[in-house]
Structure formats: structure tokens, C-alpha cells
Amino acid sequence: MALEQKDIEFIENYLRENVSRILTEQSLAKPPVVYEIELRERMVRVEEELKHQRELMQKGFELMEKSFQMMERRFEMIDKRFEQVDKRFEQVDKRFDQVDKRFEQVDKRFEQVDKRLELLENRFDQLSRRFFQFMIWTFGMIISATGIIIAFMKM
Numbered sequence: 001m002a003l004e005q006k007d008i009e010f011i012e013n014y015l016r017e018n019v020s021r022i023l024t025e026q027s028l029a030k031p032p033v034v035y036e037i038e039l040r041e042r043m044v045r046v047e048e049e050l051k052h053q054r055e056l057m058q059k060g061f062e063l064m065e066k067s068f069q070m071m072e073r074r075f076e077m078i079d080k081r082f083e084q085v086d087k088r089f090e091q092v093d094k095r096f097d098q099v100d101k102r103f104e105q106v107d108k109r110f111e112q113v114d115k116r117l118e119l120l121e122n123r124f125d126q127l128s129r130r131f132f133q134f135m136i137w138t139f140g141m142i143i144s145a146t147g148i149i150i151a152f153m154k155m
Contacts, residue, residue: 003011
């Protein structure tokens with residue numbers, strides 16, 4: 001089935017009239033000047049929106065920079081606190097060193113006392129021996145004297 005020339009011409013005329021009307025109604029086929037103006041307006045709106053987004057991003061970056069600076073200050077404060085703690089530990093170490101020196105002095109004193117006690121023990125031992133010898137000699141003398149007195153009385 002082939003279309004006749006009349007039918008083809010009818011279809012072409014119908015499409016020209018109706019398609020241009022439909023496109024005009026839907027604003028798809030506007031004249032180039034109107035379309036160009038509309039495109040420019042859209043471009044301006046897009047550029048303004050991009051500018052606004054860029055400003056928002058810059059504000060966000062500035063806020064991030066401020067927060068980083070605040071964090072950096074906090075870290076500096078923490079570093080200062082650690083330095084103070086280090087100084088305190090150094091002071092505590094010095095105090096421990098002083099306590100160690102005092103303990104060393106106390107140890108020396110105890111050693112001296114131990115030496116003195118040893119001397120006293122030696123002296124006490126010597127005194128005990130002398131006392132024991134004295135007791136033996138005294139006992140011997142008492143027995144001898146008693147024997148001599150008894151022998152003298154029997155005569």
C-alpha cells in the first residue's frame with residue numbers, strides 16, 4: 001500500500017500546522033531570540049547560584065579554619081600542661097633524690113651504730129669473761145681459805 005501524492009501533501013500540511021502549534025504551546029520551538037534570552041537568563045541564574053555556593057564553601061572553609069585554630073590552641077594548652085606535669089615530675093624526682101640521700105645518711109648512721117654495738121658486745125664479752133674468771137678465782141680463794149682455816153683449826 002503506497003500513499004498517493006495527495007495523501008502525502010495532506011499529511012505534510014497537517015504536521016506543519018499542528019506540530020508548530022504544539023511546539024509553540026510547549027515552548028519547545030520558540031523563535032531563536034526568545035530562546036537565546038531565556039538561555040541567558042538561565043545562565044545568569046546558574047552563575048548566581050554557583051557564586052552563592054562558592055560563598056557558602058568559602059564560609060565553610062573559614063569556619064573549618066577557625067575550628068582548626070581552636071584545636072591548635074587546645075593542643076598548645078595541653079602541651080603546656082604536659083610541660084607543667086613534666087616539671088612537677090622533675091621536682092618529685094629531685095625530692096626522691098633528696099630522700100635517697102637522707103636514707104644513705106641514715107644507713108651510714110646505722111652502720112656506725114652497728115660498729116658501736118659490736119664494740120660494746122666485744123667489751124661486754126670481755127667483761128663477762130673477766131667477771132667469770134674473777135668468780136672462779138674468788139671461789140677458788142674462798143675454798144682455799146676455808147681449807148686453810150679448817151686445817152689450822154684442826155691443829
